[in-house]
Amino acid sequence: MLPIAISTLTICGIEELPAQSTRKVSHVLSLLDPDLPELQSFVAYEAHERTTLRFHDIITPQDGRVHPTEAHVAEILDFGAKLRESAIKRQEGHLLVHCHMGISRSTAAMLSLMAQVEPEEGEDALFARLRTIRPQAWPNSVMIGFADAQLKRGGKLTAALRRHYAHQLEAQPRYRQWMADLGRGAEVAMAG
Template identity: 70%
Template sequence: MKTLAISTLTICGIDELPGNSAREVTHVLSVLDPDRAELDAFGAYGEHHRVTLRFHDIIDPRPGQIMPAPEHVGEILRFGEGLQETAAARVKGHLLVHCHMGISRSTAAMLTLMAQADPTEGEDALFARLREIRPQSWPNSVMIGFADAQLGRQGRLTAALGRHYAHQIEAQPKFRTWMNDLGRRREIEMAV
């Protein structure tokens, strides 16, 4: 099991950002809605490298909203390449990935980064590690599908995502109602 060439991994939502300011975060991947104002919370952080992506947390097209796209996942993978390239210069590091609530886009991004960093790690093991980092994770299925293709996982990440959803529904039954109310029935149906 490899890590992301970084010693600490955190996933959170916007409201949790202030509580992470003293944790020596060195790298931030922000995934925000396109119309969201810039966040003030990072003013309290020390020196860090930050990349911001802007798209909505949806799995089907909606008028006026931006779907996750292959290019967004490509940017996440380039961010991961940067982490690998700068690893030798770091004694330690702390990667924080966040989205609005720290449940869907951010967990999909972190899973993508973990799968990229360790191409031989089994998909179910990657999702188990993700649950250790963020127990309430419900990765965006569109993003995972793009990551699966771009990482050459041949559908294995998507299949493991279905098993992850089944695990999450069993562990936290509220997800079934919550995701259904958000128009994400297709993800519930993926649960094996």
Template identity: 70%
Template sequence: MKTLAISTLTICGIEELPAQSERRVTHVLSLLDPGLAELDAFGAYGEHHRVTLRFHDILAPSQGYTHPEPKHVEAILGFGESLREGVAGRVEGHLLVHCHMGISRSTAAMLVLMAQNDSEASEDELFDRLRSVRPQAWPNSVMIGFADEQLDRGGRLVEALRRHYGHQLKIQPQYQDWMTRLGRQSELDMAL
């Protein structure tokens, strides 16, 4: 089983970042809202390579918000390529992917990186791996749709996402109310 060409994978939210500072993080992918100030937490980290992308965790374009676009997923895939190139000769590495809560944008990005790295893995296997890294994962469906296209998965990533949402609603039924309040009814509908 491949995961990524790096030994440790972590997904978290902003509040969890300080606790990661002692874990020898080597690579960080930050997915932040455009207006959010730079984060101080990384000052306590050792030497690491960090890429920051800024867009909102929304599902449909909205006035005053930056919607996820194909270029954002392209940038995530570019980050994945740099991981592959930079890992040669490295004995170990620790990839941290984070967004505001560590639930949606970051889990979508990690799934994109896993799918990029292991084109032979089934889509359901990729979501199983994602849940082993971040059990509360609820990946942004727009990002997964773009990744499905860009990785030539033929709709299979989106279909596996439907099953993933269904799985999450069974084990975490509170997500039904939470996602409704967050305006993510279209993702809930995908699970049905």
């Protein structure tokens, strides 16, 4: 991700945040549930820039829960644009994107940022790189759909997401039942 002068990419969950405090994180994108209290983990971090967005990790609207929206994904891409604008001020950087478990919202956000900064990169290659960063990645399909539209990828990110899900179900068969139990059966079905 040289165009935005970020040399290290990390995805994690809340429980993993303390272990990241010694890794010279320069930028953080936090994707949290709306009712979660402010996290204290970042007090131990060196100076960094942090953006927090609050919505639930769901793929169908539910009463009392905040569904991911086009506006949320636009804010993620705005975060990416600001990283690019600030690139001249640094030699390198470490971007940490996290959500509750580091599996769905954060991986969708990171994939969106990678697709934004490398518009010529093939979609399957982007998902393969995402798996090297976070092997357990199961990106939120709603977020990927919005990113696909906003980045004008013409449905190619969503098609690659289907192949990614199929890869993940083969690599981690427990995901089939786990995602179904979480109300994400539609994503399991996307894998074919």
